[in-house]
Amino acid sequence: MELLHPLVDAEYPAGSASTSGTAATIATWKPGPQGVLVWSTQDCYVAVGVGVTATSASTPVPAYTPIPFRAPQTGSGAPWSVSVLQISTAGIAYAKPINIR
Numbered sequence: 001m002e003l004l005h006p007l008v009d010a011e012y013p014a015g016s017a018s019t020s021g022t023a024a025t026i027a028t029w030k031p032g033p034q035g036v037l038v039w040s041t042q043d044c045y046v047a048v049g050v051g052v053t054a055t056s057a058s059t060p061v062p063a064y065t066p067i068p069f070r071a072p073q074t075g076s077g078a079p080w081s082v083s084v085l086q087i088s089t090a091g092i093a094y095a096k097p098i099n100i101r
Contacts, residue, residue, distance in 0.1 A: 004068065004098045004099070004100065005099040005101060006096055006097075006098055007096075007097045007098065007099060011030075012029055012032070012033060012096075013027070014094060014095065014096040015027025015082070015094070016093065016094045016095075017084060018090060018093075019040060019042060019084050019085060019086040019090055019091050019092070020085075020086055020090050021085075021086060021090075023047075023053045023054045023055070023085045024084055024085075024093075025081050025082070025083050026081070026082040026084060026093055026094070026095040028079045028080065029079060029080060029081070030077070030079050031072070031074045031079070031080065033071045033097035034070070034099045035068050035069055035070050035097070035098050035099070035100065036048060036068070036095050036096065036097050037069075037095065037096045037098050038061060038069060038082060038084075038094070038095045039067065039094055040061060040064075040084065040091050040092060040093035040094065041064065041092045041093075042063050042086060042087070042089045042090065042092075043061065043062055043063050043087040043088065043089070043091075044060070044061055044084045044085060044087055044091065045058035045059065045060055045061070045084065045086075046059050046061050046069070046082065046083070046084055047082070047083045047084075048069040048070070048071065048081075048082050049072050049080055050072055050078045050079070050080050050081075052080075052082075053083050054083040054084050054085040058083075061093075063091065068098065069082075082095040
């Protein structure tokens, strides 16, 4: 894995949300970051984008495994978010915007 550069906390703070049987939004950020690092305490489905809602067709992320996702580069300046949904057991999911360099 490449070294990742976390972004300034005031503009791009880390966020968290409980995963459950209903999709939850971890946080919404303005455009700018190249990616977002997502991890959780239980297996969950993850969707990253503008106006997204995680479903069972979204990307599965195993518990305690940080996974980097590409952040959408919206020309319109629309904010983007990370949505999570539990796979089998509720937990807490976290996300932090990052750059590659």
